[in-house]
Amino acid sequence: MTSERDGINLAAKPSGTGCVECSAAGGWWFHLRRCVECGHIGCCDASPNQHASKHNAATGHPVITSFEPGERWFYDYRTGEAFAGPKLLGPHAHPSDQPVPGPDGVVPPDWQARLHE
Template sequence: MTATTATSNSDALTGETYPVEDVGAVRVVRGTGIMVGMRIFRRGSDDRSDSAGGGSSSSGTSTGTSARCPELGTYGIDINADPGPRMGDIGACEECTQLGEHHWAHLRICLDCGHVGCCDSSPRRHATAHFEESGHPVMRSAEPGEVWRWCFLHEAMG
């Protein structure tokens, strides 16, 4: 069971105080269902354990993550082993660019084929559409400094 810590925060604009609860790596504003943050595990960090109780294996995959999601276990954590962007640009959504659009929230890269698509916070959600069309289950954030992976099948982060 994950330990929780109850605290309160105050809104910088209004000065209102509201209760928050730290639940593992996520802070939840009590009574609202709002998650305020998420812990990102960085390469080279000694703290890679997750809620399933695993850590890093000698092969470079997270053993706890692979226990809940076998797909995440098949993709290593080394971004140098990932496929390159298939259109050559990791900084642009393939479909949005073809449509003449250049505004998206964040980008994701498919770890099967290198497709770069915009995230679900973007209007067109091309990364999810790619999964639905191709069946490729795992993608990684294509944002600078982010290394997390997401499995669409199990809705699991690794």
């Protein structure tokens, strides 16, 4: 099932509770983003590895949404615009007890100096 906007799959479930690539490599992230086409969870562009944008570049999946508690925005890489999107399958965010940045025990003490602006 898809919505009116290309790149939105209402049946896609999140791939996990953290950035797929950072988790596999023992890395950390600042904020998380969810691909609205396939459910891939990647780290934001402020994070050291920017996996959400790299996922977009590798797959062409054009739309992300925040995977942070309390945030409900969507972003289209093609237009560079944020928009209000449809209700997706849950969960809609990482667990509220998961720290930001995360994951717990992996974030370096100088994490703020490692963020991209």
